[in-house]
Amino acid sequence: CSSDLRDPGFAVLFDAFCRQFLPSGHGDPRWLVWLELWPRALRSDAIRRSLDDLDEVWREELTELLTDEGIADARQLARRICWLLDGLAVAITVGEDEASVEVALAHATALLPAPR
Numbered sequence: 001c002s003s004d005l006r007d008p009g010f011a012v013l014f015d016a017f018c019r020q021f022l023p024s025g026h027g028d029p030r031w032l033v034w035l036e037l038w039p040r041a042l043r044s045d046a047i048r049r050s051l052d053d054l055d056e057v058w059r060e061e062l063t064e065l066l067t068d069e070g071i072a073d074a075r076q077l078a079r080r081i082c083w084l085l086d087g088l089a090v091a092i093t094v095g096e097d098e099a100s101v102e103v104a105l106a107h108a109t110a111l112l113p114a115p116r
Contacts, residue, residue, distance in 0.1 A: 026095035
C-alpha cells in the first residue's frame with residue numbers, strides 16, 4: 001500500500017491496517033453493523049459514545065504507526081486517513097461501481113507524505 005522508498009515494515013503495517021479497517025467487499029457484515037449503528041447514534045448518546053470510543057482506537061493505532069515512521073502531524077493525518085477510509089468503506093459495502101479495497105488503499109496511500 002505504501003511506496004517502495006519507505007521502510008518495508010511500515011508499508012506492510014500500513015497495508016495491514018487499511019485492510020483490517022476496510023470491508024472485505026460488498027455486503028461485509030462487519031460494515032453492515034456500522035451502517036446500521038451510525039444513524040442510531042444520532043438519537044442515542046450511549047451508542048454515540050461507544051462508536052466514538054471505537055473510532056478513537058483506530059485513530060490511535062494509526063497515529064502510533066505514523067509517528068513511529070517519523071511522520072509529522074501524525075494525529076491529524078490519522079484522522080484524515082480514517083475519515084477517507086470510512087467514506088470509501090461505505091461505497092465498498094454498498095457495492096458502488098469502481099469502489100474496491102485496492103482503490104481505497106491507493107487513496108489512503110496518496111495521503112502519506114513523501115518518504116524522507
